[in-house]
Amino acid sequence: MLKYFKNIFVLVFVGFAIWMLFVDSNSLLIHRELNSDIDDLESEKEYYTKQIIKDNKAIKELSTEDGIEKLAREKYYMKKDNEDIYIIEYEDSLNIKKNE
Template structure:
């Protein structure tokens, strides 16, 4: 019985600190909007913003290439030769493999 009174006396003297500690544990770890989840969400937002920037740069590059293709017929010929291995009549094509 003496141990219970000792614990009760300790809780009575430090009740404000105990309430603050319990509140901090609930907000920090147990709540639906806990600090751990907020940190995880912040990391995900940063990752998604980086991905958006990557896609934006890729879009700008593709738009630039598309504009070049619509205005420059030599660019169409260059892509047809490099990507699809097309050739002019009486012309030979040699393909080099860089893998080996």
């Protein structure tokens, strides 16, 4: 085994391999880190693509009169002049802090 390390070509190859794997600016460790960053960015891209689709559906829904009226009634509790609104809140939907 020791005779292989006396060969200059083996020493140069081992030195080159160590340099490329660990020391160089394009090392294996940096590539692994960059690949994990790419995976994170791709998952973030998928999330934002889904959000864009969801927002486009909401914009399409709000472009009609019925959609605007539905939003105004549900979110802002608006009503017509001849209507009464009763808001029913369930106990589990209220944000009440319990004293312990």
